Amino acid sequence: MPTMLAVSGLVHRYGGGATAHTAVNELSFTVEAGQLACIVGPSGCGKSTLLRCIAGLITPSGGEIRLHGDLVSGVPADLAVVFQDYSRSLYPWLSVRRNVEFPLRGRVSGRSARRARAEEALSWVGLADVGGKYPWQLSGGMQQRVSIARALACQPALLLMDEPFASVDAQTRAELEDLLLRVRREQGSTVLLVTHDIDESVYLGDRVLVLSRSPATIVADLPVDLPPDRDQITTRGSTTFVDLRTEIARLLHHSPEHRPMPANDLAADRFLAAERAEAARQATEARTR
Numbered sequence: 001m002p003t004m005l006a007v008s009g010l011v012h013r014y015g016g017g018a019t020a021h022t023a024v025n026e027l028s029f030t031v032e033a034g035q036l037a038c039i040v041g042p043s044g045c046g047k048s049t050l051l052r053c054i055a056g057l058i059t060p061s062g063g064e065i066r067l068h069g070d071l072v073s074g075v076p077a078d079l080a081v082v083f084q085d086y087s088r089s090l091y092p093w094l095s096v097r098r099n100v101e102f103p104l105r106g107r108v109s110g111r112s113a114r115r116a117r118a119e120e121a122l123s124w125v126g127l128a129d130v131g132g133k134y135p136w137q138l139s140g141g142m143q144q145r146v147s148i149a150r151a152l153a154c155q156p157a158l159l160l161m162d163e164p165f166a167s168v169d170a171q172t173r174a175e176l177e178d179l180l181l182r183v184r185r186e187q188g189s190t191v192l193l194v195t196h197d198i199d200e201s202v203y204l205g206d207r208v209l210v211l212s213r214s215p216a217t218i219v220a221d222l223p224v225d226l227p228p229d230r231d232q233i234t235t236r237g238s239t240t241f242v243d244l245r246t247e248i249a250r251l252l253h254h255s256p257e258h259r260p261m262p263a264n265d266l267a268a269d270r271f272l273a274a275e276r277a278e279a280a281r282q283a284t285e286a287r288t289r
């Protein structure tokens, strides 16, 4: 598979002089075409900074990013981003169909071609019959499906997803995870998904890149040796899944300033449950912001 994304020696500092803060330090990795790579790291480690650099929204202080060989020096035309906060990324005054059509202007010529592309993308996410509704008439999970359809309609070379399922309830989250797995397989999409949920990174990823505490650097690049057809019950209960999530949790909490990962499985489960509770707390905070 050809390389779709190449991040080399990426450094990003906020501010300057004595108060400069290095958010990302000497970070290098590639994502191959058709791959779903997950990035997992603790809160505040620099995940969003990394994504903003890849999306061309901020200019890195050092290193370079290439998307299918081209140097990223602004927002690439063939890149789409799905954010956590669907309520702020969809236009409330446009119907669902027109939300999906909107970014196709300048990409697809002809109104009827744009309409057809939007209808097709909505059908990929199971929303073929809600095109005429407005985002605020849909549930949170449905709104995030619209965001995914809108991103996929652009047929991006790379789909960036920033904590895309962190603002929905657990049941909807599982449904959206399965939808993403199905759609990316059907569309052959290349996806880079950032999450702080360890289990989600293993469930979704072909690979999991584990980031250190701030400043972000890669501490491990782990292949996920699970079959492509995943299931919320059997996959999550498999030994491979449990071993990998435990390994990632250990890697994430290895640094001495952090509480060490408990040695036995029961304690490890409690530890992971606490991590998930913290993620849920942050999601609630994001929803009420």
Ligand code: ADP
Residues within 6 Å of the ligand: 014, 015, 021, 022, 023, 041, 042, 043, 044, 045, 046, 047, 048, 049, 050, 214
């Ligand atoms: P994450 O997405 O992993 O939570 P961020 O990339 O948002 O982490 O932030 C990484 C570090 O950079 C944090 O310490 C954060 O406070 C700092 N940071 C993020 N954005 C800015 C900014 N615009 N100015 C200064 N510091 C920032």
